[in-house]
Amino acid sequence: MDTHPITNNRICLLCATALLTLLAVVHTLLLVCYAHTGWQTAAVDAVATNACSATLAYLTWFMAGLLSMPATRCMTIAATTVLWLGGSMTLSLMLSDMLGLPDAPQLPTLPFKLLFGLPAWTALLLWYRLLKLTSTQAPVAVPLSPATAPDPQSTTPPTEYLDRISVKDGTRIHLISPDELLYIQACGDYATLVTPRGEYVMEQTMKYFESHLPPESFVRIHRSTIVSVSQISRLEQFGKETYQVLLKNGTRLRVSLSGYRLLRQRLGI
CATH class of the missing domain: 2.40.50.1020 (LytTr DNA-binding domain)
Structure with a gap:
């Protein structure tokens, strides 16, 4: 199995953790300020959304080598976004029920998720694809014989x-x-x-x-x-x-x- 570029690199792992934390804080603030959701409910929804993001981002690496055609990459971005939205909503509702909190409103946050999510998934897939190409697709050159x-x-x-x-x-x-x-x-x-x-x-x-x-x-x-x-x-x-x-x-x-x-x-x- 390929070595993951994020979990295998301490700097990348720290940067990814910091980015997810920042996104969770921004997500919570958006829910509280624009959807008038309680702090606890907003925090639970933010954790659920970012947990799904981290899981899918990790798993996507192992299929990045299969994305050799532009049409396949576009379909993968769309499918990953749908899985992310559906998974985060489901996990958020499950956590809210377990903790006895009101359900977080999903429709008000959907435009923000799409606005930030689509560019993020596109950039991630392109980065993964670049790493795969540079590591496996370079032609093999043999020097001239003596x-x-x-x-x-x-x-x-x-x-x-x-x-x-x-x-x-x-x-x-x-x-x-x-x-x-x-x-x-x-x-x-x-x-x-x-x-x-x-x-x-x-x-x-x-x-x-x-x-x-x-x-x-x-x-x-x-x-x-x-x-x-x-x-x-x-x-x-x-x-x-x-x-x-x-x-x-x-x-x-x-x-x-x-x-x-x-x-x-x-x-x-």
């Missing part, structure tokens, strides 16, 4: 080429060899790795792949496309200073002017 290593006298740092690329997809990790790659396409902050057995999306820049894939095997034909030279069937011109490459699997990819010059140089034509 036979091909640069001269030790050189001041230029040795180039590291990728031996394999690890892509996390939910609970699975795919290992992709550079030899399998047909091409790489940029999609905003993501890169799509296209292979004969499927497409894989990961958070990585095109500049990284350009500098960490063997230059004799891969060429950047466009700012959003890197292609395997061995997969190119032919180079076509379909307009004035407009080019495209046809891959062996029938895919056509646009080539920029700078990419065209680089491709001709790489192919020796």
